[in-house]
Amino acid sequence: MSANPEVDRPAESSTGPSPARPGERTPPPDPAGGPDWSGGTDAASPGDSPTADPAPDVEAEAVERLDRAVRTAETALIEYEIAVETFRVEVDNFSRLHHQRLGPMYARLDELDAQIAEAVAARTGDPEDERRAREARGVVMPMPGVEELFMGWIDSGGFSPEAEAMLSEKPVTPPSRVRPSEEARRAYRELVRQAHPDLAQDDAERERREAFIVRVNRAYAEGDTATLEELAREWAAGPAAPQPQASRAEELYARLEWLARRKEMLAEVAAELEESAIGAMLRMAPDDPDALLEEIAEQLLAQVAEREAELERQRALLEPSQE
Template sequence: MSHATLIRRRPPEPSRAVVRTQSTEEREYQRRLRQIAALERRFSELDAEVVVLRGALGQFASICDARVGDLLSELRRVSRLAADYEQRVQRLRFGYPPDRLGRPLDEADDDPFSVPGDDATAEPPADQGEARHAIPRDRTRDADIKRVYRDLAKRCHPDYAKTDAERRQREAVMQRINEAFRDRDLETLQSLARQTEASDPTFADRPLHERLAWAEAEVARWDRLLADLKAEYLLLRRGEVHRLWRRHESGEPVLEQLEDDLEARLVAAGRRLDRLVTSYRRALDERQRLSPGLFPTF
């Protein structure tokens, strides 16, 4: 036997390459990133459904308004008048003094069917934007607004975009940022800062615990957005307009039925109003007979 045969071959040495094991925080961070991506996909899919459904219901509502809108407005007007007369009759019967009864309505009125509260001479409410800007400024809050705005502008400015699609996205974000800055809306600016934090070029170099905190906040934010969107979707589907729209889409004569129903309700409401007007005038005459001179004559 040769010497070479007697020499045992050494087994190959195992690779000395070091395989780095992820820490618990790193695994949790990666899990959160996958969770964020899944939530974004679910939100995008549901949002597309909501947009389509909202558009269909809005179009159907416009058709209904063109067909029965005038009838519905008249029914509401007559119903409000009936409620007003009913209150006046009750006040008369319970002996309310004249200053708590309201102005009596009779044939001499220029508009005997005017709705209480519809005062054409009333001053319009102050503009909400002007009222908001009239609030005394808080120097600390203003400083925070400017600081957050500058950080967002540096991070999200469209000039930093690398593609046309990214530029359009940045322009949309900057529009929201500018609107929030104009309105001195610190909360919205801070929310936008959290949403766009990952687009900061230095984000990847931040400590892991900071990135994990951001990811957890993003998961919570997407959970809230998705819950709100689901609530809106369910509200649209459970509404009366959706029920009528489904029937209309299936070929039922929904608009004709609506028109007939409103006409019948308007006739009934008109009869009720006539009865209440008669009751009011009788009660008013009785009070004037029992207490002459108590009520002014119009």
């Protein structure tokens, strides 16, 4: 090819370039050696217009870059949401197990505190000691709240898992531990990456994915690896995801803005979880939250033993005064 592009240019008549014949199309650029509208030095082949507008190619490249940015943001958001949901499950499981396993110990401590205060008040007859005894007894028998009135069937998120299981005639299956097994966590992450509603291209597909993810979250919260594996097979055998249509730059910008808002919302949820009492406790043992429950149980047992010894001492002091 000549270094001078004028050499290979088709000859023009004295009256100007010959018009294109009806139906004739300009061939697309050859990626291997066609014209480079961005400033290359290759000569134009016959039939190509050297004055073609490079704007469409530039715009296509910009849209492609924007599309890659959206896909990257979607992946990052899904990974972040997986992390937040994983932590939420651990907070919920820790709260439930903390109540089930340690609740009786806390109740025993409250009862012992009340009995100790009552023994002191009976021995001294001091009005201040009697007031403390009444307050301690009030802690043991608090006024029922909404959850107690509904017998624990309703919590802040609606029906509790136990209530939902009873209403659907399913067996009640409280979590066996705070953190699900590694197999369950691996299956959960893979399912969410594949079926996340944010990957939907239309409302119908989003609804289908949202309903499926609800089932995935429930199985993960229960640490049910077998159900997660069944859900993975179900998703793989389901309808193929619709092919995304060509997106305009405005749609991609809107998508990026939505992803940013979603990220901010998840950050607020994560902050609330971390700042909660249970979240603070979990931060004390990020590697093994189940061991933290055992450690707290040992501390409570030691406190119960101390209170029981104190109660015996107060009762021993009370007996001579009654004689």
